[in-house]
Amino acid sequence: MAKSRFEYVRDFELDDRCLPNCWLVVRIDGHSFHRFSEIHHFAKPNDDRALQLMTYSAQSVMDEYKDIILCYGQSDEYSFVFKKNTKLFCRRASKLMTNVVSLFTSTFVFTWSRYFSTQDLKYPPSFDARTICYPSDQNLKDYLSWRQADCHINNLYNTCFWKLVQEKSLSPAESQARLKGTLSSDKNEMLFTEFNINYNNLPEIYRKGTILIRQKKNEESETFTSITSSNTQPKKCLPRILTLNVDMIANKFWTEYSYLLER
């Protein structure tokens, strides 16, 4: 094909291919979800509809991009881990994150009414995205531990904050002042003595966030087929995606699902 004289402008595009042999993580995060959650009357501190819609949207991304080995979500964010040797989009950071975040966002909007049946979507939400390269397995585990620790810290704080506002009639400012400088142990104690809540008994989805992984290959073969009601022929399914709300900080998870980091 003949080149036009304008072709040279291509040279202004920067090469943003990620380093080889590194885990690639794309994290998306809701833009101004403090406002979005207020306007859409999200339950406080955790809205099950919102959490389910986030996870459904993440699952649609995982369905589309087979090189994603694990997703982790909490609050208004989701992280997508691509296998170390992925060749997707020539490992270009901008291609990876824009394709992930736009599919995530369009699915979020497209599917909104399924989860929020009594709440209209008032304006189009958006999400930011970044791509990060992690050279070692330990770096990747530490990244995921960091996000999960963030989930726990925020959830403990928010649980206390909203209990004080909703059940002790403190103003948001008073509740904030009351919690200022408190340690985790103080917050656990407050929940127990003042609200009769054992924090560790709250649903794991709130305390741990949500992990999506693919079932191990040889486990798939046994559960790989499903019979649909309209058709008695076994239907070929994709490797099943497991949804977990478990701890990833201790080694147990990585021992149990060691195949995730293999190859």
Ligand code: DGT
């Ligand atoms: P950003 O990310 O810098 O554009 O700003 P935000 O406002 O999105 O801040 P971020 O991402 O640090 O915090 C997430 C906000 O979303 C936070 O204000 C709490 C809110 N949010 C997320 N999930 C829920 C939920 O299930 N219920 C309620 N009530 N709020 C939620």
Ligand code: MG
């Ligand atoms: Mg932020």
Ligand code: MG
């Ligand atoms: Mg946000």
Ligand code: MG
């Ligand atoms: Mg966030």
Ligand code: MG
């Ligand atoms: Mg094109």
